Amino acid sequence: MIVVTELTKRYGPTPALDRLSFEVHPGVVTGFLGPNGAGKSTALRIILGLHRPTSGEALIGNRRYDRIRRPMREVGAVLDADAAHPGRTAFHHLACLARSNGIGMARVTAVLEQVGLASVAHKRVGGFSLGMRQRLGIAGALLGDPAVVLLDEPVNGLDAAGIRWIRSTLRSLAAEGRTVLLSSHLMSEMALTVDHVLIIGRGRLLEETSMAEMRDRFERDVLVRSPRADELAPILTGLGASVTATEDGALVAVGVDAPTIGDAAAAASIPIHGLTPRSAPLEDVYLEMTSEAAEYRAAAERVAQP
Amino acid sequence: MTTLRKCPATADTSSAAVPTVPRSRVFRDAVAAEWMKLRTLRSTYAFLASSAAATLLGMLILFLLIQSFDQATAAEQANYETADPTVVVMPFVIFFVGSIGAMSITSEFTTGSIGPGLLAVPQRRVLLGAKATTAAAVGLLGGLLFALLAFAGATLLLCDRPAPLNPWPTWTDAMPTVFCAALVVMVTSTVALGLGAVVRSTASTLVTLGGLVLVAPIFAHFLPTTWQLRFGSILLPNLTPQLAGGNHPYLLSQAGAAAVIVVYVVVALGAGALSFSRRDAS
Numbered sequence: 001m002i003v004v005t006e007l008t009k010r011y012g013p014t015p016a017l018d019r020l021s022f023e024v025h026p027g028v029v030t031g032f033l034g035p036n037g038a039g040k041s042t043a044l045r046i047i048l049g050l051h052r053p054t055s056g057e058a059l060i061g062n063r064r065y066d067r068i069r070r071p072m073r074e075v076g077a078v079l080d081a082d083a084a085h086p087g088r089t090a091f092h093h094l095a096c097l098a099r100s101n102g103i104g105m106a107r108v109t110a111v112l113e114q115v116g117l118a119s120v121a122h123k124r125v126g127g128f129s130l131g132m133r134q135r136l137g138i139a140g141a142l143l144g145d146p147a148v149v150l151l152d153e154p155v156n157g158l159d160a161a162g163i164r165w166i167r168s169t170l171r172s173l174a175a176e177g178r179t180v181l182l183s184s185h186l187m188s189e190m191a192l193t194v195d196h197v198l199i200i201g202r203g204r205l206l207e208e209t210s211m212a213e214m215r216d217r218f219e220r221d222v223l224v225r226s227p228r229a230d231e232l233a234p235i236l237t238g239l240g241a242s243v244t245a246t247e248d249g250a251l252v253a254v255g256v257d258a259p260t261i262g263d264a265a266a267a268a269s270i271p272i273h274g275l276t277p278r279s280a281p282l283e284d285v286y287l288e289m290t291s292e293a294a295e296y297r298a299a300a301e302r303v304a305q306p
Numbered sequence: 307m308t309t310l311r312k313c314p315a316t317a318d319t320s321s322a323a324v325p326t327v328p329r330s331r332v333f334r335d336a337v338a339a340e341w342m343k344l345r346t347l348r349s350t351y352a353f354l355a356s357s358a359a360a361t362l363l364g365m366l367i368l369f370l371l372i373q374s375f376d377q378a379t380a381a382e383q384a385n386y387e388t389a390d391p392t393v394v395v396m397p398f399v400i401f402f403v404g405s406i407g408a409m410s411i412t413s414e415f416t417t418g419s420i421g422p423g424l425l426a427v428p429q430r431r432v433l434l435g436a437k438a439t440t441a442a443a444v445g446l447l448g449g450l451l452f453a454l455l456a457f458a459g460a461t462l463l464l465c466d467r468p469a470p471l472n473p474w475p476t477w478t479d480a481m482p483t484v485f486c487a488a489l490v491v492m493v494t495s496t497v498a499l500g501l502g503a504v505v506r507s508t509a510s511t512l513v514t515l516g517g518l519v520l521v522a523p524i525f526a527h528f529l530p531t532t533w534q535l536r537f538g539s540i541l542l543p544n545l546t547p548q549l550a551g552g553n554h555p556y557l558l559s560q561a562g563a564a565a566v567i568v569v570y571v572v573v574a575l576g577a578g579a580l581s582f583s584r585r586d587a588s
Contacts, residue, residue: 045586045587052584065428068428070332071426079421080418085414096339099335102327
């Protein structure tokens with residue numbers, strides 16, 4: 001479990017993190033979502049002891065990261081795909097990390113197999129593509145078979161198969177009861193991977209919710225298809241819904257949920273051929289939530305913003 | 307994770323319950339990892355090869371000096387410089403082997419690999435201590451190897467030629483200088499590491515090291531005699547003859563030279579530890 005309490009980090013007068021607090025629990029994949037410059041990477045670096053906080057603390061399993069003597073056996077992390085020495089081979093990169101934590105060399109071979117880099121294990125990292133370096137980073141994170149995994153933008157540079165692989169890997173890690181935290185600025189990616197989401201902007205926690213709750217909360221309307229739509233419309237209006245008809249004869253009901261519509265139609269013996277709750281696209285929801293907090297955004301993006 | 311479970315992470319215990327390990331074991335493993343890092347980089351071997359080349363070049367210069375000595379008159383021979391590899395070879399060995407110590411930390415900052423290094427060993431003083439240990443070991447072994455080669459070569463070239471060209475009546479007289487030269491290489495390697503921990507840039511650190519080891523002694527020659535001796539006496543390459551004792555032009559006693567060595571190490575590693583501990587890693 002990761003517990004972050006009142007974390008503040010200032011670079012001169014600029015606050016990168018502003019009293020940020022949250023918890024990450026085991027057994028679920030938690031997403032750390034925010035626009036560029038929101039403070040995601042800074043928070044992860046402080047949690048992992050690479051940066052010093054101005055105030056506040058971050059604990060993993062009730063300890064600061066730099067108090068853990070064999071950290072790779074408890075926490076695995078990938079912060080930067082380009083963090084391996086280009087002159088060293090993939091095997092030696094992992095072997096050096098393993099040696100520092102008393103991890104056997106057989107394990108190095110095993111994780112290289114797992115991430116699909118066994119065939120290039122003895123090639124220098126400098127010749128690797130971004131996707132291969134990302135896989136090598138993930139291999140390093142898994143090296144100690146840790147109970148806590150933190151990944152900063154893990155799908156960057158991965159191809160479709162790699163993205164699917166990382167999703168399934170993270171899900172299986174969470175299913176085994178491990179604590180998984182990954183950061184991303186892509187809502188679409190988070191929607192497919194995480195169970196719980198922490199949204200931050202300008203170093204502050206804007207929202208903490210489950211992905212299912214987020215979808216429900218931004219449910220927009222319900223599309224109803226029935227051969228007797230004209231009879232159903234006044235019933236729904238009587239339930240307090242605002243109802244409009246579409247060109248193809250379906251009804252769009254706002255202010256009433258799908259189960260209530262289903263029950264009302266059943267009570268009136270009106271057949272229902274389709275009942276579709278419709279939400280605002282998560283990407284739109286995310287942009288709306290973070291629009292105030294986005295640090296860097298191009299002029300064109302600001303114009304396109306609803 | 308099924309495949310992972312077939313091959314547990316821990317070499318000697320189950321990963322399910324993370325055992326508490328003593329600090330000494332943590333440090334020993336960190337040193338072993340740093341040693342492996344040095345062994346698995348080509349730049350380490352490039353600097354050792356450069357030291358070997360400098361040794362060979364130094365031997366060629368000594369050979370030419372001896373040739374010239376043999377053709378000189380007795381009066382001219384009396385004014386010849388000594389054929390001492392401490393002057394010709396060791397400053398370059400000090401620079402090249404010292405660069406390995408510097409690169410052990412600056413290359414990690416330059417390539418970003420300091421991140422995984424600190425994730426593996428997050429106690430910064432332990433990590434810097436491990437790097438200092440390996441830098442010192444490489445410095446001592448490298449210094450000893452090239453000092454022995456240089457002095458063996460010089461002894462073979464000199465044969466039974468007299469002083470002042472030959473500074474050692476027998477080869478055993480050269481041994482204190484050999485060991486002190488190796489000690490200075492070791493110290494320079496740790497000083498370079500401390501400097502690298504402060505500066506973090508490979509280029510800046512190596513330029514500073516080169517200035518300290520190769521340029522400053524030349525610069526000292528242009529100072530007034532009194533200052534030349536004062537300044538020259540505390541420069542790293544000039545500490546070798548002062549540590550070894552015997553005849554030399556400098557001001558420090560053996561104990562004084564040893565104290566200067568200690569100051570170099572304490573100041574460089576102290577500044578490095580302070581900077582490495584307090585600043586954000588990347």
